[in-house]
Each structure stands twice: as structure tokens, then as C-alpha cells.
Amino acid sequence: MTEREIIVKSDAGVHARPAMMLVREAMKYPCSVSLLKGNVEADCKSIMSVLGLAIVSGSRLIVRAHGEREKEVVQAIVSMIENDFRMS
Amino acid sequence: MDSILRVKDFLDDSWRISLQLRLVAGEEALGKEIRVGDINRPGLTLAGFYDFFAFDRIQIFGLGETAYMRQLSDEQRRRTYDRFFSYEIKCCIFTHNEEPDELFIEYANNNKVPVFVTRKDTTRFSSQITLLLDQIFSPSVTVHGTLIDVYGVGVLILGKSGVGKSECALELVERGHLLVADDMVIVKKIDESLLIGTGSPVLTHHMEIRGIGIINVQEIFGIRSVRNRKRVELVVMLEEWDNSKEYDRLGLEETSYPILDIDVPLVTVPVRPGRNIPIIVETASLNQRLKRVDIHSARELDENIQDMLKSGQRKE
Incomplete structure (x- = not known):
């Protein structure tokens, strides 16, 4: 299992489009990927689940992955959030 | 989970209407946190x-308490309140509109203690507030799953992303x-056998x-197609058809899925194109309802067959 903690800086928070970007990225990997906010865990491969976390600017998240290519996906998700969802 | 309730939440519509509370003192202390749900x-x-005085709980004053306080002399009353309010009381609620x-x-x-009065009687009020606190x-x-009320049975559909939970x-x-x-179901354990999902x-x-x-x-299907909460009574696990796996063909053995240490009856349904999963979920729900009234189809058929086989043997 790989885990990384990150604080969301994006002013608008994770609304529909950023949520979709996170889900698309997670779907590229075979392992399970989840986002934790407080004690609520959301499946990072489900749009509704990610939206349901109500992630706002300043939210502290843990990105957690388990299985094949877990390190890669955690890195990808973390850098996506760090880069404020700007496509590189 | 660390849950916090603030006294001012009592004045929110959902609480105020069902508990019929009206604030009579301690308005400036409404931000107080209640951490004990008793x-x-x-x-x-x-x-x-004063031994075992649970001062951090919500204090309910019924007819007995108010009658006792009324018959005290001014001097006794002052002494009683001096001692009572020396504790960090969270809030007091008087029932029967007293x-x-x-x-x-x-x-x-x-002492900055919010005080409320309710029109309700103590027994009814106590049970209602206990339910809300629970x-x-x-x-x-x-x-991560989908909760749906199927023929009155709360069915939690689980399975990996993309297996077809939402479509089902x-x-x-x-x-x-x-x-x-x-996709996101919050399940609460209300007591040792009751799970409620929202x-x-x-x-x-x-x-x-x-x-x-x-x-x-x-919006699409109308108000009759949704509900806000439901008891979780059955878990249906959808998984991709795996030819190497043995699926239950009899239903004689009961499996369960643990949620918050409660074992919920589990049905594992293999999915493959052309299989009508919704009708299987409906049937699983109805079968669960039969089990509730102690009718086990698989077990009964097996018993009937065993009886027939025994009588057949006797004839031979």
C-alpha cells in the first residue's frame, strides 16, 4: 500500500471537472485508489464518490493505492492536485 | 468517528420541529459542544x-424534578443550584411545558448553561431525543456501493468500479x-443489530x-423513486464471472458480509453480458423477506426430497 498526504490549494475546490480528471487518471491503473478526507474514504475511480467528499481549498487529503502500480498512481494523483489540475 | 453536536443544533429545523424546543436561558452559550450521546x-x-452525576450529558427535568424544586425554600433552592451549577452542565431541558x-x-x-422547555412529556421526549442522538x-x-430499497428490503449493492452497480x-x-x-453510502450502527444507510x-x-x-x-423519476434512509438488510456483491470460481448453486449455506461488526446476509452474483442482474436482485430481496418469516426455499426443498427418499427406501 502506498499513501501520500496532500493539502488542496485549488481555490475552487474539487468540483465536477477536476473530479473527472482525478477519476480518469485513477482509471488508467489496475490497482484500487482512494482519497481520504478525515475519516471518510472515497473511491477515486468513482465521480460521485470523489464529489461526495466535498473537497475545498485547504482540505487535507490522503491519496492511498493498493495493488499493481500503486506508487505510480499515487504520484500521478498527487502531482495533478499539486499542479492545480492544469494539464501539463 | 468523533461526532460533535452543538447545543444550537437543537434549534435547527430538523431537531426543533420533532423535539418542540424553545430556548428560555443561556442563549450566549449555544455554541457549547455535546460529546456524549446520552x-x-x-x-x-x-x-x-452527587455520586455518579453524569453532568456532561443532556439534563432532562421532568415533572418529578420540577415538583421537587418547587417545594424547596428559597434558601434550600439557592444551595441546590449553587452545587448543581458548580458542574460544567451542557444544557437542561424541561418537559411538560414546565x-x-x-x-x-x-x-x-x-453559568452559561442553555435551558430549553418542550411541550412534550418526559417519556416521549426522552425516546425521541435518544433516537436523534443515536x-x-x-x-x-x-x-463504496449503492443502497436501494427493493420491495422493502434495504439492499446494498457492492462490487468493483465498472462492474455495473449504478446501471443495476x-x-x-x-x-x-x-x-x-x-456510490457513497454512509452506514451507521444504531444498535447491535441495526445498520442504517444514508x-x-x-x-x-x-x-x-x-x-x-x-x-x-x-428529477427524472419523481419523488416516489427515492428515499433518504433505509435499514441495510442484504448485501449483493456483483463480481465479474470467473469460470474458475464455484458459485452457490443451492443457497443452503448462508454467507455474510461484516459492516461495523454486524454480519449482513450476503449474496454474491456473478455478472456476465446478457444476465439480467436487476431481476436477480429483486429475487434475492424477496427471498430475504421469506427468510425473515422463516421460510427457506432451498432448505425446504431439500427436506422434502430427503423425506421422499426415505419413504421411497422404505417401500423398496
């Missing part, structure tokens, strides 16, 4: 027995069943259907 009748305490005396209100204001302070877990739920809704929550307050009754996007189930 109530206390302070009768013994007022009479002077207003506390002026001295009590003065002490409550000075909903807040019960242990809870977030489950959509067809069940179309067939007249009620959606509680899709949706995320952010998502309400929205659903994501691949190819269409996010839809509002209540």
Missing part, C-alpha cells in the same frame, strides 16, 4: 446525591424501487451513468 434525569442529584423558576434561569444565565453519535463507515440500480429504480444513495448530503440522489454523465434521479 441523557440524564438529575432527580437524585438535586436531592443531594418553565423553570426565575432563580434557575438566573443561575443558568450566569443517529449522530453512532459509529459510522463510508461504503438505475434499472431497479425504473422498475419502481427506491434509490437511497449511489447518502452523502452533498450528492443527494444524483447518480453517474457512464455514457450519460450525472443525472438527478429524483
Whole structure:
């Protein structure tokens, strides 16, 4: 299992489009990927689940992955959030 | 889960209407946090027995307490309140529409203790507030799945992303069943045998259907297609058909899925193209209802066959 903690800086928070970007990225990997906010865990491969976390600017998240290519996906998700969802 | 309730939440519509509370003192202390989901009748305490005084609970003053306080002399009353309010009381609630005396209100204001009055009687009020407190302070877990009321049975559909949970739920809704929550279900353990599932307050009754996007189930199918909470009574696990795996063909053995240490009956359904999953979920729900009234189809058929085989043997 790989885990990384990150604080969301994006002013608008994770609304529909950023949520979709996170889900698309997670779907590229075979392992399970989840986002934790407080004690609520959301499946990072489900749009509704990610939206349901109500992630706002300043939210502290843990990105957690388990299985094949877990390190890669955690890195990808973390850098996506760090880069404020700007496509590189 | 660390749940916090603030005294001012009592004045929110959902609480105020069901508990019929009206604030009579301690307005400036409404921000107080309640961390214990229990109530206390302070009768013994007022009479002077302070051992085991659960001061951090919500204090409920019924007819007994108010009658006792009324017959005290001014001097006794002052001494009683001095001692009672020396504890960090969270809040006091008087039932039967009995207003506390002026001295009590003065002490409550000075010690920053909110005081409410309700029209309800003590027994009914106690049970209602306990139910509401249980909903807040019960242990809870977030489950990635879909909760739907199928023929009155709360069915939690689980399975990996993309296995077709939402599509299955959509067809069940179309067939007249009620959606509680899709993708993110908050399950609370109300007592040792009762799990209640609700949706995320952010998502309400929205659903994501691949190819269409996010839809509002209540808007599309109407108010009769949704409900806000439901007891979780059956778990249906959808998984991709695996030829190497043995699936239950008899239903004689019962399997379960643990949620917050409660074993919920589990049915594992292999999915493959052309299999009508919603009708299987409907049948599993109805079968679960039969089991509730102690009718086990598989077991009964097996017993009948065994009886027939025995009588056949005798004839031979």
C-alpha cells in the first residue's frame, strides 16, 4: 500500500471537472485508489464518490493505492492536485 | 468517528420541529459542544446525591424534578443550584411545558448553561431525543456501493468500479424501487443489530451513468423513486464471472458480509453480458423477506426430497 498526504490549494475546490480528471487518471491503473478526507474514504475511480467528499481549498487529503502500480498512481494523483489540475 | 453536536443544533429545523424546543436561558452559550450521546434525569442529584452525576450529558427535568424544586425554600433552592451549577452542565431541558423558576434561569444565565422547555412529556421526549442522538453519535463507515430499497428490503449493492452497480440500480429504480444513495453510502450502527444507510448530503440522489454523465434521479423519476434512509438488510456483491470460481448453486449455506461488526446476509452474483442482474436482485430481496418469516426455499426443498427418499427406501 502506498499513501501520500496532500493539502488542496485549488481555490475552487474539487468540483465536477477536476473530479473527472482525478477519476480518469485513477482509471488508467489496475490497482484500487482512494482519497481520504478525515475519516471518510472515497473511491477515486468513482465521480460521485470523489464529489461526495466535498473537497475545498485547504482540505487535507490522503491519496492511498493498493495493488499493481500503486506508487505510480499515487504520484500521478498527487502531482495533478499539486499542479492545480492544469494539464501539463 | 468523533461526532460533535452543538447545543444550537437543537434549534435547527430538523431537531426543533420533532423535539418542540424553545430556548428560555443561556442563549450566549449555544455554541457549547455535546460529546456524549446520552441523557440524564438529575432527580437524585438535586436531592443531594452527587455520586455518579453524569453532568456532561443532556439534563432532562421532568415533572418529578420540577415538583421537587418547587417545594424547596428559597434558601434550600439557592444551595441546590449553587452545587448543581458548580458542574460544567451542557444544557437542561424541561418537559411538560414546565418553565423553570426565575432563580434557575438566573443561575443558568450566569453559568452559561442553555435551558430549553418542550411541550412534550418526559417519556416521549426522552425516546425521541435518544433516537436523534443515536443517529449522530453512532459509529459510522463510508461504503463504496449503492443502497436501494427493493420491495422493502434495504439492499446494498457492492462490487468493483465498472462492474455495473449504478446501471443495476438505475434499472431497479425504473422498475419502481427506491434509490437511497449511489456510490457513497454512509452506514451507521444504531444498535447491535441495526445498520442504517444514508447518502452523502452533498450528492443527494444524483447518480453517474457512464455514457450519460450525472443525472438527478429524483428529477427524472419523481419523488416516489427515492428515499433518504433505509435499514441495510442484504448485501449483493456483483463480481465479474470467473469460470474458475464455484458459485452457490443451492443457497443452503448462508454467507455474510461484516459492516461495523454486524454480519449482513450476503449474496454474491456473478455478472456476465446478457444476465439480467436487476431481476436477480429483486429475487434475492424477496427471498430475504421469506427468510425473515422463516421460510427457506432451498432448505425446504431439500427436506422434502430427503423425506421422499426415505419413504421411497422404505417401500423398496
